[in-house]
Amino acid sequence: MTSGIDWAINIGLALAIFIIGRIAVGIITRFILGAFKKAKIDDTLAGFLAKIANIMMTLVVVMAALGKLGIETTSFIAILGAAGLAIGLALQGSLANFAAGVMIIIFRPFKVGDFIEAGGTKGIVEGISIFNTNMRTPQNQVVIVPNAQVGGGTITNYSVKETRRIDLTMGVSYDDDLKVAKDTIWKALNSDERILKDPAAIVGVMNLGESSVDIVVWFWVNSPDFLMTKMDMTERLKVDLEAAGCSIPYPQRDVHMFTPEKSA
Template identity: 55%
Template sequence: MDIAMDQVVEFAQMWGLKAVAALTIFIVGRIAAKILRNTLRKALHRINVDEMLVSFASNIAYVLLLIVVIIAALNQLGVQTTSFIAILGAAGLAVGLALQGSLANFAAGVMIIIFRPFHVGDFIDAGGSTGTVEEIEIFTTKMKTPDNKLIIIPNSQITSGSITNFSAKDTRRIDLVIGVSYSDDLGKVKSVLESILNDDQRILKDPAPTIGVLALADSSINFAVRPWVKSADYWTTLFDLNKIIKERFDQEGISIPFPQQDVHLHQIKHPVAA
């Protein structure tokens, strides 16, 4: 009887110590996981990462750390965790293969949010579409086209190609090609163009606009007209300049030629039959 009681006491002491050690590992590990989660959250906030990504990344990190803590606690109890880890690895691989495209979009979304090639409200050309960015999500980016269509583009499609951000800079250059007739006075044409640009308050003085002969084309002499404006004034200034240049040229007697061809007819005289 005494021997059996000693075995029970010894068994209780052994497993009791293991249970206490496992419980301690779990409690301390859980506290450490929360601290690391909060530290990660603060670090992401410090670099101005999107709140949605902060929440998602910190929660994923906490869950992964908690799994490690649970495995360590079970191992302390004597539970064989090798097969459990193998099952988790196989499950993770299967999920990764099934969600390969989604994971690529997620990774691309993280890169967009961290490196900020564009922001909400920017007018961009990316992923084969052009529009104003309305929302940057984990898997997709929403854009609104100038004609008010909503485009949802996978993030991986955006990061896999070039991104043109028209709103990234405060100023933009308008590139106009204005053709005039070969019979027009080039000095007068340049003077009229300079007057038009000087009269428009939206045209920036620095950098100064460029006006020069660009090419001697087939039907016209082409002038390059390149003024600088604020990015917000780009389209309205472009439209107004086209209209004003046409009207001023009409007033000044400067012609804007259109492509034309001269056709020469040759008459062939046939010999008169005898």
């Protein structure tokens, strides 16, 4: 009779431990989420870490309740440890993506809407999750890149700066007048409103090539204007240089053919 009463009391205590423990876990989880929010940690990362903490605390509550019932929990802990090791080995790739995702979310090398090159892909970032980064390519293709590839290599962010420099190289003939060529280039640069005055543009001879004198044309534009300005100015400089009497040479090769004399 006594043992039955003791068993009933232990069951009641175990239930009380579980119920009160679950309430405490909920309160602590909400506190953790609030702390993450105040620290301005990304909502995705905060929710994931809070969920992990919730699961770990719940396991502690369950173990405490089982211990109150007299059930040996050492074997359960050993089983959980072995299962955790097996899961970790099986999901090591996912864990690497998770670790990289945490680093990306914390250090913010890019944000949604940025145009970047990372993980062998170039495109606009449409989403950042714990395990993957979603990007949209210029061809309007959606590419899902594992965070381990993104964080494990070089990340080029084309959107983080407000301005970008365009580098062009225009080759003219050795017979052309360099002053005419440079004046023509400056005239084209000064007539395009998209080209910034500060920093100032640079036009100068950079290299004496095998078949041309290479003039570099460096100028700055606002980042959204980069691509169209580069294409427009490349075309305009070719047309204007040719109109000014300058030729744009290309490699040529003279082939001389000899016919052997026939023997008498």
